[in-house]
Every structure is written in structure tokens, then in C-alpha cells.
Amino acid sequence: MTIQWYPGHMEKAKRQVAEQLKRVDAAVELVDARIPFSSRNPMLDQILQDKPRVVVLTKSDMADPDVSAQWLRFYEAQGAEAVTLNALQSKGAKPVIDKAEKVTAPIFDKMKQKGIRPRAIRAMILGIPNVGKSTVINRLVGRKTAKTGDKPGITKAQQWLKVGNKMELLDTPGILWPKFEDQMVGYRLAATGAIKDERLDLEDIALYLTRLLKERYPQALKERYRIEELPADDHDLFTQIGSKRGCLQPGGYVDEEQCAALILREFRDGKLGRLSLETPSDHEEKKDTHASSNAEKSSDIMSRDKDADV
Structure with a gap:
């Protein structure tokens, strides 16, 4: 079975994200702690470019804690700021704000040097469908402002929300990408509910x-x-x-x-316990396999070219 789901409103949402990017200081990217690699939209690297970013592993209460710790070390090794978040616990908001303050510190330092009055951090919150974005927003804001549900596609439009006096969040709809190069990514997204069941x-x-x-x-x-x-x-x-x-x-x-x-x-629903469907080593093995395959292809081409010259 080939898995794919990219309705028209996601293309529109992608364009809106790109248009709003200049209005924010940073991006808060949400990924599912059970599938941190598969739930990262590869298009965001191109859209966000050098924009400061905080990666938040949502639903950490449902993921294997040992594996989540591996993912945090993985992101740290890449120089990325990442944090796990249990959206059901009230203490979960502060680490996200702390990380946002850290990645935007250079921006606000420059503003101070120019004599510009300090203001709240403006951040765009992004993620794939059903990553728990609305639940995270409600936890950050401290009240129910965004609809929540265990189905993808709850958020349909962008909206600004205040997180105390420290942050302003621009909520955006969940966005997938046009084609899953690795179908196992599609299967993991489907298993966790990021793709509508009706299409599976x-x-x-x-x-x-x-x-x-x-x-x-x-x-x-x-x-x-x-x-x-x-x-x-x-x-x-x-x-x-x-x-x-x-x-x-x-x-x-x-x-x-x-x-x-x-x-x-x-x-x-977490009835089977705290489980993770992928680890950083899975990701590294996949990269090694692709690199080996590409090297073999390159070697074959060079060999054919050499034979042709002879």
C-alpha cells in the first residue's frame, strides 16, 4: 500500500507560513516523541532556513523515556535546541519558553544595542497534523484557546495567542509534505494518527x-x-x-x-504502555544505507565510463 495525504489546504498553509515568517523571531517545531524523525516535515528546513528554532517532542508521556533521552542527545549533537513536553502536566510550559529565550537571545541583544524597547518573543508554532499542537498551545497559554482532538486537521487557520507577557504564538494548521520518499515514514505517521484513517x-x-x-x-x-x-x-x-x-x-x-x-x-491511547516506533540509530542506519547505495551507483557509473574510454 502506498501512503500519501496532501490535501489542498496544506499547500495553502505552507504558503501562509512562508509569508508570515518575517513577522516572527523564532519557530517552535512540534514532533511526535514516538516518531521524532518521521514526524519532522522536511519542507520546514527550506521554509524556515536560518530562523531560530526550538524542537518540542510532544506526547512524551506516551513514548519510551529511554528512547526520548536518546533523541534529545541526538538533537544536542546536531546543535539543535530540543525539549520533551508532557502536555498533560502544568510544568511543561516553562522549558519551551526557556529554550525560546535562548535561541532568540542574539536578536534581542541587537535590539537592546539599538535602544529598541524589549517586547515579547514572537514565535510561530508548527507541526504535522495530530502532533498535539492544540493541546500544547492550551498548556502554554494556560487556558483552553485552541480546539483539541485525536484527529488530524483540527486547526484550519492561523491565529495569534499570548503566552503570559513573555511570548506571542502564531498558530498554524498542521502540514504534511507532498511525497513520502520512505514509505515506512508513511506507515509510522498512519499508525500514530497523523493521516486520516478514512484514507488508509x-x-x-x-x-x-x-x-x-x-x-x-x-x-x-x-x-x-x-x-x-x-x-x-x-x-x-x-x-x-x-x-x-x-x-x-x-x-x-x-x-x-x-x-x-x-x-x-x-x-x-497508550494502553500498551510507553512505546517509541523509531530511534536515532534507525535514522543513522538509513543514512548509512543511502550513502552506501549512492557510493555503489557512483562506482558503477565510473566503471562504465572507464570501460567506455578503453
Whole structure:
């Protein structure tokens, strides 16, 4: 299955972000702590260019804390300012403001040198659909100002919001990108709910998710679905889960559509525990694979050119 979702309003939102960029001091980029690489929109690097940026790993209460710590070290090694955020805890707002003050310090130092009166930081908040942006905004602002929901596409337009007297936030709609070069990125986005379920083969996505969890968190599957030994065959595991949870049709056959919906819902609700679907090493391995592949292609071309010269 090829996964893609880029409705027309996202192209419009991308243009609006670029137009508003000159009005802000920094960007607050939200990524899903369970999939920090897959949930980073690669177009933002081109749009934001050298604009100071804070990366916020949302939904950290649902991600593996050890893996989240690896991601923070990964960003630190790249020279990026990153912080995890549990949007359900009131103490979560201060680290974001602190990081924003740090990345914009050079801007405000120049303003002071020119005798310009200090003002609040103006930041644009960005992220893919269903990354938890509205929940984060409500936590930062301290009251319910943005709609929240466990479906992508809640925010439809830009709006300015005040975070005390220290920051002003420009909210923007969630934006994906036109094409997923790596389809595993699409599968991870689909599993976490960043793509509308109506556009997906949920059985395919749920089968992918159970396969991945069997590799990385087998104990979580055993405990949640009371399975003593996970079968080697991924589809057998899928049907065992359906049978255990009563997803049955007349005659005792597993209702695979119902089973898929249940697995995805329980993963997204955190019922299987704190789980992460990718690590920094996955990202590095992918880069190494691409580099090796490109080197082989280059070697083949050089070899062919040499043979042609002979």
C-alpha cells in the first residue's frame, strides 16, 4: 500500500507560513516523541532556513523515556535546541519558553544595542497534523484557546495567542509534505494518527504496527493481550489478538477490520504502555544505507565510463 495525504489546504498553509515568517523571531517545531524523525516535515528546513528554532517532542508521556533521552542527545549533537513536553502536566510550559529565550537571545541583544524597547518573543508554532499542537498551545497559554482532538486537521487557520507577557504564538494548521520518499515514514505517521484513517487500509497499518512492536516491545504485546508466546508469523499474531479481544464474526472467525481498529486505538491511547516506533540509530542506519547505495551507483557509473574510454 502506498501512503500519501496532501490535501489542498496544506499547500495553502505552507504558503501562509512562508509569508508570515518575517513577522516572527523564532519557530517552535512540534514532533511526535514516538516518531521524532518521521514526524519532522522536511519542507520546514527550506521554509524556515536560518530562523531560530526550538524542537518540542510532544506526547512524551506516551513514548519510551529511554528512547526520548536518546533523541534529545541526538538533537544536542546536531546543535539543535530540543525539549520533551508532557502536555498533560502544568510544568511543561516553562522549558519551551526557556529554550525560546535562548535561541532568540542574539536578536534581542541587537535590539537592546539599538535602544529598541524589549517586547515579547514572537514565535510561530508548527507541526504535522495530530502532533498535539492544540493541546500544547492550551498548556502554554494556560487556558483552553485552541480546539483539541485525536484527529488530524483540527486547526484550519492561523491565529495569534499570548503566552503570559513573555511570548506571542502564531498558530498554524498542521502540514504534511507532498511525497513520502520512505514509505515506512508513511506507515509510522498512519499508525500514530497523523493521516486520516478514512484514507488508509487499517488492517495493513495494524499488521505493520504489531510486527514492529513484536520486534521492539514483545512484552507489551504479551501483557496487554495475554499471549504467553508470540507466534513467528505476523498474521497469526494479529488473529490471536483479535480472538483474545473478542473481535469475532459469526462462526468464530476473526473480524480483521475490527481487530485492526482495536490495535490502532489502543496503541494511540497508550494502553500498551510507553512505546517509541523509531530511534536515532534507525535514522543513522538509513543514512548509512543511502550513502552506501549512492557510493555503489557512483562506482558503477565510473566503471562504465572507464570501460567506455578503453
